[in-house]
Amino acid sequence: MSVSDWRNPVVILMTDFGLRDTYIGQMKCVITSICPDASVIDLTHAVDPQNIAQGAFFLDRSMPFFPDRAVVVCVVDPGVGTSRKPIAVKTARQTFLAPDNGLLTPVLGSQTVTHCISISSPEIMLPAQSATFHGRDIFSPAAAHLCAGFPFDRLGDPVDPASCITLPAETNGIENGNSIAGRVLFCDHFGNLVTSLESSLVDTAHRWEISAEGIDGLPIVKTYEDVDEGKLLAYRGSFDTIEIAVRNGSAAGRTGLKDGAAVRLVRKEPVTTAIPS
The missing domain is CATH 2.40.30.90 (Bacterial fluorinating enzyme like)
Structure with missing residues (x-):
């Protein structure tokens, strides 16, 4: 079943971009241009800059409240433009798009992962990509295309979820x-x-x-x-x-x-x- 078969597709955004600049507005414009039916929810854009662990914590404590079948875009990405992979992780409940830098640690550790892919297909990216704004040029259009019915397995190449980067567990x-x-x-x-x-x-x-x-x-x-x-x-x-x-x-x-x-x-x-x- 494609996301387009579901009623009212939902995209949830979490970033460290803040709200002063136009970054979030541009991401939303990309999403709604590709999939006008998608509802976009701002989880937060106030993750401390480059604080992957904080972003993972926010994601961990918010996931229980996400609607089923939502597409969740998480961008806290100090390694943007480097060899780190943009990944898509499909679970029994939602689909998560993020850089492979540990941000999806709570997803990989607590949800049932059914598929994991390295996002590489030019079909779901903007024609021109900035080296420093993959949130707009890769993750947002990928999320929108999924909501519009693009097959998940065509996003790119399969990845073993066990190979994805995870953060060390918080110990007391x-x-x-x-x-x-x-x-x-x-x-x-x-x-x-x-x-x-x-x-x-x-x-x-x-x-x-x-x-x-x-x-x-x-x-x-x-x-x-x-x-x-x-x-x-x-x-x-x-x-x-x-x-x-x-x-x-x-x-x-x-x-x-x-x-x-x-x-x-x-x-x-x-x-x-x-x-x-």
Whole structure:
């Protein structure tokens, strides 16, 4: 079944291009010129420049919400114009187009891959290609052609998915059974610090705290209203990791912590339930 057999084809875009320039507009123009019926969803264009790991994280935490049969274009591409391959990965649920640089690590690791191809067919590229804008000249037209019914297996040459580049897994080190080391992954729009510490590490049988440079024993609470205005807090965030925030303020500005800064999750005494007298 081709994508054109599906109703309302969807293209999802994720890049580090930002919105100040015309890059995203040009990509959308290419897509809708080739497949006017395609709906285009902007996942984000605010991946930090060249930050492949952050892009992979955003993709990983967003995939569960993608509609089935969507074509997902991911472009965080510091190696654009080099020998790195543009690839298309078809899974049981969606199709992903991206440079082969580790950006598709969560797709290759968690979805059932049915086909993988190195995009090379001139049929689905713009006639002239910039060495520095494959998002517009290769990935966008390839996505649009797929939505218009172009056969996936004609995109280029088959690739063994096991040969694709993947990023090393994020590890949380446990010390003495009570301390788990992590790091700040990124700062979001609100100044919240998103860490690599998975929320699932925090059980309800113990009290837990976060420590980092300048932060000593910050308790993990449920939500912002559990602390006073302007106070620091740690909580289980919507990315399913522990986040550090300031109620109605910026944790990044308050703490000065940057991407990669060390953080530590510390397990304290067990939670006790008072016995009614």
